[in-house]
Amino acid sequence: MKIQHFESLRPVCPKCRQNTGMEMWPLRIAARGKQRDGVLVEGRLTxxxxxxxxxFPVIDGIPILVPDVAAYVAAHQGAITRRTDLLHETMSLIGDCCGPGSEYDTERQQLSTYVWSHFGDWDTAVSAGNDSQAGSFLRLMEAAWQLSGPRPAGPVxxxxxxxxxxxxxxxxxxxxCVLGIDLNFSFLRIAQAILERGSVKVGWRKIGVVYEPREFAVDLPAGDKVDFWCCDALALPFASQQFSLSNCLNVLDxxxxxxxxLEELERVLVTDGWLLASSPYDWSAGTTAPASWIGGHSDRGELHGAAEPLLRQLLSPGGHSQSLGSLRLREEAEAIDWTIRVHDRSCVQYQVHAFAAQKEDPGAEP
Ligand SMILES: C[S@@+](CC[C@H](N)C(=O)[O-])C[C@H]1O[C@@H](n2cnc3c(N)ncnc32)[C@H](O)[C@@H]1O
Ligand SMILES: [Zn+2]
Structure with a gap:
């Protein structure tokens, strides 16, 4: 956790926010166990x-700022305490012992998929293979960014x-300053390791539980402005009206x-701030109850499951009873390619819908 990010973003207690509605109690750094160059690597916030x-612990540079820390740590103890210094052969043996479908295997698969999608272009083996799929996330990010307009001042x-x-x-x-937040501790550890060491160690999934070890440099500019925290996007540890842009790619489903x-992202935006979002609306009942799928879930429903018309209503003034306050749709892109790799012989190719909405002055006359 960069001290500079902590001081400028002034996080508030997510537990108090959840328990008392909107009460904002600032956090303070209570213990600095391990620190390097303005980064709190291990410590405690209270x-x-x-x-x-x-x-709230800080582990491997990642502060865990969720309302129920005990429940989070208990549910993610494997990822949090995972050793990252083991040889590939040892990890392979552990992978064989745990077997397909285990927590260990799921984590390796997810890392293979998302490191490929985000940083595959930095691996010489991938770029030499001229794998255009490894660049689809870059194209999606740029296409989404192009939908937004001039931004007011404020962090992202x-x-x-x-x-x-x-x-x-x-x-x-x-x-x-830009803050990346996620609930997946292993993902955040990769991101923090790139900030710290400028390199990634990962296994590309070949097939089944077989992975090819890869380690490569990732030297991206502007890293001094970036930090990564473990936060729940539905219970953000921030006061309202703070960010100039909320980027939310492929998270809605x-x-x-x-x-x-969407309501939580609107809350933390300043007036004229932007929400940039994309989604394949690839709903699964295990994550989102069908009653909450945007656009519904029934063939006989008014929208036949289409998310886009409901979003247009939600993001227009008085367009829908379930108001999203002051967010207004500005631009959208119907279908942008987004491909993620599963293993050597499998990719999932999505066509994502992307949109940009802007927060109007909540007090202004309609
Ligand atoms: C489909 S992935 C997309 C990742 C990345 N944005 C991309 O497009 O490649 C969804 C991400 O949302 C994260 N996520 C899911 N629920 C979340 C929540 N409540 N708060 C924060 N992150 C969450 C997951 O851990 C995962 O990293
Ligand atoms: Zn509190």
């Missing part, structure tokens, strides 16, 4: 509310940043309530 005194939030490429992309385009996600 809530300044004497009735709360909630504690990259929501569901994964292994982090979009945060660097935004930092190159915005003269301000990964949360239990996409509408609550």
């Amino acid at each position: 809530c300044t509310n004497p009735q709360c005194l909630g504690e 939030l990259d929501v569901g940043c994964g292994v982090g490429r979009s945060a660097w992309h935004l930092a190159e385009r915005c003269d301000t 990964c949360v239990y309530s996409p509408i609550e996600l």
Whole structure:
């Protein structure tokens, strides 16, 4: 956690915010166990509310700022305590022992998929193979960025940043600090390792539980403006009206309530701030209950499952009873290619919908 980011973003206690509605209690750095060049690598933040005194650990440079830290750490103890210094052969043996479908295997698969998507272009083996799919996320990020217009002053939030490429992309385009947030600790560890060491160690999934070890440099500009924190996008540890842009690529169909996600992103935007979002609307009942799918889930429903018309209504003044306050749709792109790699013989190719919305002055006359 960059101290500069902590001081300029002034995070508030996510536990107090959740328990008391909108009460904002600042966090303070209570312990600096390990520090290097303005980065708190290991330490502890606490809530300044004497009735709360909630504690939030910083591990491998990643502050865990979620409302229920105990539940998060218990549910992600494997990823948080995972050793990253093991030889590939040892990891391969562990992978064989845990087997397909295990937590260990799922984490390796996800890292293979998203590191390929975000940083595959930096691996000489991938770029020598002229694999155009490895660049689809870069093209999506740029296409989404092109939908936005002039931005007011203020920091930038990259929501569901994964292994982090979009945060660097935004930092190159915005003269301000950029914060990438995600709930996947292994993804955030990759992103923090790139900030610290400028390199990535990963296994490209070949097939089944077989991975090819790769280690390569990633030297992206503007890293000094970027940081990565573990936060829940539906319970952000920030006061309202703080960010000039919320970037939210391919996350809407990964949360239990996409509408609550949009409302939370609107809350933290300053007036004239931008929301940039994309999604394949690839709903799954395990993540989002069908009743919460934007556009519905029934063939006989008014929208036949289409998310786009409902979003247009939600993001226009008085267009829908379930208001998203002051967010107004400005631009959209119907279909942008986004391909993610599963293994040597499998890719998933999406056509994502992307849109840009801007926050109008909540107090202004319609
Ligand atoms: C489909 S991935 C997209 C990652 C990246 N934005 C991209 O487009 O490559 C969805 C990401 O959202 C993250 N995510 C899901 N629910 C979240 C939440 N409530 N808060 C923060 N991140 C979340 C996941 O961990 C994952 O990294
Ligand atoms: Zn608190």
